[in-house]
Amino acid sequence: MYFLIFKLPYFQIFKLTKMAYSEKVIDHYSNPKNVGTLDKSKKNVGTGLVGAPECGDVMRLQIEVDDATGVITDAKFKTFGCGSAIASSSLATEWLKGKTVDQAVQIDNMDLVEELNLPPVKIHCSVLAEDAIKSAINDYRKKNGLEELVFEEKIH
C-alpha cells in the first residue's frame, strides 16, 4: 500500500505533460521539418528574423523562390523558443513549400493554432511564425525591387 501512495505524484506529472502538448506539437518538436539555413546572399532567398532573446523566443524563417513562377521551392527555419514555437515554425515551412509568394501571404497564425491544437497561452508562438513568414516575404520583395507589404500588427 505504501508503494502505491508513493507512486502517485509521478503518475500525475506524467499526465500533466501529456495534457500540456498536443500530439502534433510533440511530433514537430521531435522530428522538426526543414531545420536549416539558406544562403541569404542569394537574391531569390528571403529571410525573416523575428522575436528577441530577452522575450525567450527568436525565429528565423527563410524562403527560396523560383523567380519565373513565384513559387516557393524551399523553406527553412531555426527557432529559439518553446516547443510550440518550434512546432509552429516547422509546420509553417511545410506549408510554405509549393505555395506562391502571394498565397503564402495569406497564411494566418490561427491556421497554425488550429492545426497544432495550441492552447491560448501559446497563441503568441504562432503569431511569431506568421510574422516570420511575412518578414521573409518582405525581405524577398525588397531584394527584388518590389515594395514592402504593410501588415496589421497582431497582438502578441
Place this chain on the structure above:
Amino acid sequence: MLKLPIYLDNNATTPMDPRVLEAMIPYFTEHFGNAASRNHPFGWEAEEAVDYAREQVAKLIGADPKEIIFTSGATEGDNLGIKGVYEMYASKGNHIITCTTEHKAVLDTCKHIERTGGEVTYLEVKADGLIDLKELEAAIKPTTILIAIMYANNEIGVIQPVKEISTIAKKHGVLFFSDAVQAVGKIPVDVNKDGIDIMAFTAHKMYGPKGIGALYVRRKNPRVKVTAQMDGGGHERGMRSGTLNVPGIVGFGKACELARLEMAEDAARLSILRDKLENALTQIEETYVNGNREHRLPHVANISFKYVEGEGLLMGFNKNIALSSGSACTSASLEPSYVLKALGLGDDLAHSSLRFGLGRFTTEEQIDYTIKSVSETVLKLREMSPLWEMFKEGVDIDKIEWAHH
C-alpha cells in the same frame, strides 16, 4: 532497471518518506482525537503525539519545544512571522529589511505591509546571489524592527550568511526572521548558533506531508512575540488558532527525526551526485552555473544553457525527467525568473536555465540518465537555434536590433 519518470524537482516538493507515512497512519483512524480535548483518552493520546512531535521538530533546529508554533506550511509561517512582528512591535517602528530574491510568500507579505503604512527596504543581491552585509547594516535605521532574509534560496540554492546577519541584527537591536524552508533538514540549522529569532519551515520539502509547517519563535534572549493572524480558540500559545493537524504534525516530527539522523549522510551522497551532474553538464560549451557555488545547498544546481530556451529544453525530456526552468513560458507569468534576474543575468540566460533539485531518493543511475538526456537535448536544440548559429559565426547578438513586443 531505471524507472521513469525521474523526479529532480525536490525544491518544489519532496516525496514523502514511507517511514513518515507509517508513523502518520494510526493518527487518521485509531488515534483521531483532538489534541485540545483535555478530558478524555482520545484527546490525551493526540496531545501526547503532538508533544512528542514538537520535541522532534525542536531538536532538529536546536530549539525548545515551547518555541515551535505549528502552522499549515511556510507560506503561513512567513505571513505570521513577518506580519506578526510588524503588528506586535508597531510601537518600536515600522521598517523591515528584506531582499529581492526572497520567496513570494515573503515578498508579497512585505508588499502587503507597505500598503498598510509600513516601510520595506528590498536589498539587491550580488551576482552570486548573496546579500552584501555592508548594505544590510547601512539600511538599518532607528525605525527598523525586522530583518527578513532567507536561509537558502529555492531557485539557486545559495546559502545566505545567516550568522553574520544575526550578529548585525543583534548589534542594532533588530529582530531576525528567516525563511529556512530549503535549508532545514538538508543542512545543519541551529537557531541559537545561527542567532535566528523567528524562522519558518515546512514538512513537504523534507520528506514529510504537505500542509504542515512550523514557525520557530524565540522565547529567551530576547523573548519574541507575534500577533496572531487568525482569531479563534487560542491554540499554540495564542499565536495560531485552529485544531491541530495531528497526523500531519506526527509526520512532520518523524520527518525531522529522520532528517536529524540522516542529513549528514544524505548531504554527502547528494553533493557527489550533484557535482557529477554539474561537472558533466558544464562540459557543454556556453553553459553557466547560477549562484555562488561555495555557499550552496549540496543537492541543488541551477544551470543556464545559453542559446536554448528553457521550456523548449524541458520538452525534450519532461516525460522522463521532472525538472523546472526559470523560463517565463513555463510559468503563468511572461517574465523569466525574478531570482535569476536579480543576479544580473540577462533575460536570455534566465530563459535558458534549468533547476536541478536532487533528493533522498535520487540515485546515480538517475543522474547518469539525466546527464545524457539533457546533453542530447541541448545539442539538438542548438542545431535548431538561430542564436547558436549566429554565435558560432561570430555575430554579436547584443548588437542586433531586435523587435521588442
